[in-house]
Amino acid sequence: MNYPSRLIEDAVSEISRLPGIGKKTALRLALHLLKRDEQQTRGLSEALLKMRTQTCYCVQCHNISDEEFCNICKNPKRDSSIICVVVDTRDVLAIEATSQFKGLYHVLGGIISPLEGIGPSDLNIDSLIKRIENSPQDERVQEIILALSPTMEGDTTAFYLQKKLKPSEVKVSTIARGIPIGGDLEYADEITLGRSIVSRVAYD
Amino acid sequence: MNYPSRLIEDAVSEISRLPGIGKKTALRLALHLLKRDEQQTRGLSEALLKMRTQTCYCVQCHNISDEEFCNICKNPKRDSSIICVVVDTRDVLAIEATSQFKGLYHVLGGIISPLEGIGPSDLNIDSLIKRIENSPQDERVQEIILALSPTMEGDTTAFYLQKKLKPSEVKVSTIARGIPIGGDLEYADEITLGRSIVSRVAYD
Incomplete structure (x- = not known):
């Protein structure tokens, strides 16, 4: 033009x-x-x-922060025994908005994507392993929740993290996949619907 | 958030x-x-x-310019007897991209819209009238083409301009309304189709 x-x-x-x-x-x-x-x-x-x-980044969880430690890591009311692994700050904001998670986060800063040339070494994975190893005996990290998107890259990253976390013997879980609230069974894709049956939840 | x-x-x-x-x-x-x-x-x-x-504006046509007169107004090959009135720079770019117009432009800088509090005095209308009056005898402005969108605001502005331009006795025209090239009669709205029949063009 x-x-x-x-x-x-x-x-x-x-x-x-x-x-x-x-x-x-x-x-x-x-x-x-x-x-x-x-x-x-x-x-x-x-x-x-x-x-x-x-802008600086929290030295512990790599989330964006105004100070050395972010507001979430600094908060003594948060449960430091459970860490939710996410791709970026937007995911932290989205999960915080649910008010359902009281643990800490670990921001990877990206996702493994060979097509875009992003490998495990480009992500904050080593610091996650160190964070688990160095956690004090009385506040030992017990569980890692992988909150990654159910895409090819997300699944690859989750698979890599599972393998990396095996030696540290923490419990590793992933966020539930299933029919979204308000979603119509009729319009759900087959893979999601299949997964929701396999991962069915028993009533108490 | x-x-x-x-x-x-x-x-x-x-x-x-x-x-x-x-x-x-x-x-x-x-x-x-x-x-x-x-x-x-x-x-x-x-x-x-x-x-x-x-950024500055051309003193003659009010289009965005790097100098006192914009590239179009400065160009001696353009026909200064015909002025196309448009709302903003984007319209100039769009018309220039067609290569069908060799005259000059006049950028109004907005459109009459009582809802947004934009009246005739906020637009470059007085300078258009003066431009016509002050045009030299040998390069007299002969025609004003109103290239405004066929919306309520566009029609209001066109109506106002027609009244304002009447005393100066230049020919005033508007761009053609009709079925777009490649458009399907079946999907054209009734007003456009009606207008295209009323404004039909005779074959030479």
Whole structure:
């Protein structure tokens, strides 16, 4: 496209490097910012740069944090004997929103994906093993919950983690797969429905 | 949502002020930037600020421009006797991409919309009238094409412009409404199909 100004072209090209944003959307966003108060663009620009340069990660669970230890790891009310392994911060937020988990997290920072060139060494797996080994005797890690997506990459990562965790003799579990609440049996895919029968839960 | 860091929260809140981007998408974009090279965020942040603070507008047609007159207004090969009135830069880009128009443009900078509090005085309408009045005798503006969307706001703006342009005795036309190329008669809405019959075009 023949942009009317070099500055617009640069902005569109930078915005469209973001995932899921094409040239047309980028142009729409750029023109929107041009129409608004200069302060809005300044705020956006500064917030992005500040976030990228100053964000740090919890030294224990690798979640994004403002300090050395994140709010969850610092919280004495959380159960440190149970660790939920997730891919990224979004998963932590999603599980926290359920209020059903009172343990700690471990953020892998990605998922094993040979296609994208991401191997086990690129993820925070060694630190998970060390974290289990180094846990104090009175607060020993008892269980690791793998909360990974049921995709090829998720299953590969879960399989790798199971093997890696075997020597440490902690209990390893995975989040339940089954029919979502409100889901209709008729429209569930065969694999999910099959899995929900195999992993059926007995009434108390 | 309970963000793990103040910096992320600020970035998400700034990103989600953009049109069509909610909190979830904003978080996804923020986490994407965190994973990438710092240079990408720096580039984006600088391009946005530079665009907002340094972009200027063509003094004649109000299109975005790097200089006093935009590339189209400066081009001596363009026909200055015919002006196409559009809402914003995106429309100029869209019409330029067709290669069917060799005249000049006039960018209104918006559309009359009482709901959003945008009246005629907020648009570049007076400068259009002056531009026609002040056009030199040998390059007199002969025709104004209104290229506005066939929406309520577009029709209101077109109606207002027609009235305003009447005293200057230029020919005023509008882009054709009808069945799009490749469109199927069966699926065309009644108003469009009706309009295409009323505005039928005779074969030469």
